[in-house]
Amino acid sequence: MSCGRPFPVHVFPQVIKNAVYEVEQHTQAPQALIAASVLGVISLACQNRIDVCRLNNLRSPVSLFLLTLADSGERKSTVDKLLMKPLYQLEEEWFEKYTQELIIWRNEETTFSIEKKALMSKLKSDIRRNKDHSTTNERLKTLLSANPKTPVRFRQIFNDATPAAIKDYLSGCWRSIGLMSDEAGTIFNGYALNELPFINKMWDGAMFTVERKSEPDKLIKDARMTLSLMVQPDVFKKGYLERKGDTAKGIGFFARCLMCQPSSTQGYRQITSPVVSSEHLPVFHKRLMEIVNESIVRNDENARQCLRFSAEAEKNWIEFYNKVESEMGLIGFLSNFKDYASKMAENMARIAALLHKFNGDEGDISLSAVEAAVEISAWYVDEYVRIFSKPQTxxxxxxxxxxxxxxxxxxxxxxxxxxxxxxxxxxxxxxxxxxxxxxxxxxxxxxxxxxxxxxxxxxxxxxxxxxxxx
CATH class of the missing domain: 1.10.10 (Arc Repressor Mutant, subunit A)
Structure with missing residues (x-):
């Protein structure tokens, strides 16, 4: 495949741009791969804090679906670990807390079961002997009302969970997750993407009913899901596309994805200086965790702020929308990619809102954020066309x-x-x-x-x- 043009890293806000360049210094991985990973991390952090409003009060999530094709040896895992470090640490803390709460709950549950069994035995005895059992009955009611609650394992990051596990989690008390993987071959060959209509609904932020034969129905309402997957091209093209490509394209999964195949840096990763900067990633991580901690403290989908465009920014968004629309018609550049083009204006709005929020800007989404989002979105359009166009001389x-x-x-x-x-x-x-x-x-x-x-x-x-x- 021919090389695409470079990712427009220069349009990122300073904090993000510095982080991308610093990770590139440390890893010498492709810039586009790093940038895609950064967008995934920001989407995961921000999706439970903000939505974006477009024309006529159209409100949508800011969650992104990112799919990056990169060969083995492109240092996908190293990039992922550097950018996601504080989020992985948080996941470990949550798991340790859950483990301790589980031990306490099991002890309390054992005591509860013994007391319950004893009171039920006494109640049966009282009823059999025709004795007054009102006191025993009240004690049993009091005990049942104090039934120890099963601890909840809070988590944001899923790797290769089944759709059923993801549904159960999102219908519980936490409704913002990321399906993230730096080696997503197991996801594309596994179960997580088996129910693409459900995954599409999560991109839309739509309501979804979970039906079980042996359990009461559950409702997933206003949940948020980020997808950030890195996969080897052969696994994706010769495996997933051959098996499910037509289905994924037909129902609009690919249309929702920001896809790219960055040019390889292997063979060009020369060490020119043993000293690299290390002051920018901590600044990026600090801002990341400020937003994540806001979400933890205020885990309420109704508390999400809906960001709107400023007048200038909205004009720019409309110009982008009209440009994409015109390229879909007749013999335009996107005439063979109408499904993908139809989602680009919304993806652009999501990117603009994410950049605005992460940069700590106040008020409406600025013109500069929209201009940056236009550059990034246009780059992803070119990549999608490049990936799915038929080879030609x-x-x-x-x-x-x-x-x-x-x-x-x-x-x-x-x-x-x-x-x-x-x-x-x-x-x-x-x-x-x-x-x-x-x-x-x-x-x-x-x-x-x-x-x-x-x-x-x-x-x-x-x-x-x-x-x-x-």
Whole structure:
């Protein structure tokens, strides 16, 4: 696969940008891989504190689904450990606390069971002997009301849990989690992504009913889920795509994902200086944990702040939305990727809100946050198109596109018209371009090169060379 353009790290707020550069110094991993991991960490931290509001009070989560394709040896695990360090420490603290509470609960439960058994035995005896059992009955009621509560294991990070386990957890007392993995092969080959409609619902922040035959129904309401998965390209493409790719694309899972395949740095990781900076990651971690601790103290989905765009930022968001929409039509750059393009404006809004929140900015989402989000979103659009486009010989396509362009211009000159119908190309154009898919491919290339305009009137598509003078 050809190399994509560099990730626009420079648009990040200073604290994030410094952290990315410092992790890159320590690991020499691809910048895009580090940036994707950073976005996943920020999404996990912020998703339970904020939502984002767009036009007409459309409110949505800020959770991101990130999927990064990177070969073994790209130092995925090292990057993950550096950026997630305080979150992993918190998970350990929570588990230790849960373990201690579990020991106490088991002791209390043993005592409770003995007392309950004794009172029930006495109650049965009193009833059998026709004795007054009101006192025993009241004691039993009091005991049952004080039944020791099973301790809850709080956690934010899941690796390869089953959909059932994730559902049970989100229908409990904590409704913000991340499905995070630096080696997600087990996730793509396992159970976690077996129920993609459920995963999609979590991206949407929608309500979901959990039905069990032997248990009362449970309700997942207003939960939040971040996906940040790094997987080897062969595992994803030759394994998951072949087995479930059509399903994942068909129901919109891929459309929700920010996907990329960063260029490898292997073979270029030379040590030029043994001294690297170490002051920026602690600043990033400090801000990260400030937001996470807010979520722990105020674990209430109703307390989420809904961030809105400033007037300038909203104008910029609308321009991005309209640009994406225009590229979806006719023979635009995204005409073959309409499902993905339809989610990009919302993903861009989510990224803008995350950057605003993490940077500690007050008030409405700023223009600078939206401009940064536009750059990042546009980069992910290019990556998605690059990953899912059919392999082609670029030189040949360019040459064929130029040939078709010359024919179109010649036709317009000969007929003294400023445009040509697409059906005319299919009927009278060069023989090898009369195939509909081939013509669409070449017209799309010309459109992306801004050599032609396209307009649809009724059911007819009209093509106009941009530099023709009639």
């Amino acid at each position: 670029l030189l040949l396509v360019s040459s064929e596109a130029d040939e078709l362009y010359s024919w179109i211009k010649d036709y317009c000159y000969r007929c003294v018209v400023p445009y040509i119908r697409k059906t005319t190309i299919l009927q009278y154009g060069p023989n090898r371009f009369r195939n509909r898919s081939k013509a669409n491919e070449l017209l799309s290339t010309l459109y992306s090169q801004k050599k032609i305009r396209a307009e649809k009137i009724g059911k007819t598509i009209f093509i106009q060379p941009v530099d023709i003078l009639i």
